[in-house]
Amino acid sequence: MFLFRLFAWWFRLKGWRTAEAIPASVKQCVVIAAPHTSNWDFVYSLACAHILGVRLRYLAKQELFRFPLGGIMRATGGIPVTRSRNTKLVDTIIQLFQNSDELRLMIPAEGTRKKVDRWKTGFYHVALGTGVPVYLAYLDYNQKIAGFGKAVYLTGDKEKDAAVIRDFYKDKVGKYPELFNLEAIRFE
DSSP states (O other): OHHHHHHHHHHHHTTOEEOOOOOTTOOEEEEEEEOOOSTHHHHHHHHHHHHHTOOOEEEEEGGGGSTTTHHHHHHTTEEEEOOSTTSOHHHHHHHHHHTOSOEEEEEOTTOSSSOOSSOOOHHHHHHHHHOOOEEEEEEETTTTEEEOOOEEOOOSOHHHHHHHHHHHHTTOOOSSGGGOOGGGOOOO
């Protein structure tokens, strides 16, 4: 697709490099993308995935699927979501995994580009509910490197799982570092 090639061209033009990919043998996983502090994160994440040959789907607020962005969002793997609390989104996503042979679903766990006090926990419940690994994707703006990090199989021990994720992201720097809060990585 032309748009992916355009994103990849821009990624390289800006001096970015890719690191580790999700192995082709991994057909299902949750991918958390952090730090998420800029609209550029979307472009660079999709560029990284394209360059590494990783086909991703991602969740985004339904408002982005209207004209003029709707076609682009769908063509690049977007799945519209309603952000109200009564939609049973976690159950819907678990069913999506159960009905798919291949699904690598990227979720911005922070839920916004703004600084947050706590990450959204939907990805955590989806991974536990499906048993799929969580890949810790990242964009490090200091080093201009992007990748899919390591796979984590969540244990259900919320403190332990949060500590593993915090440890991974502790040296990753977002475009706006002041908007990334490591202490927000907790699952209560």
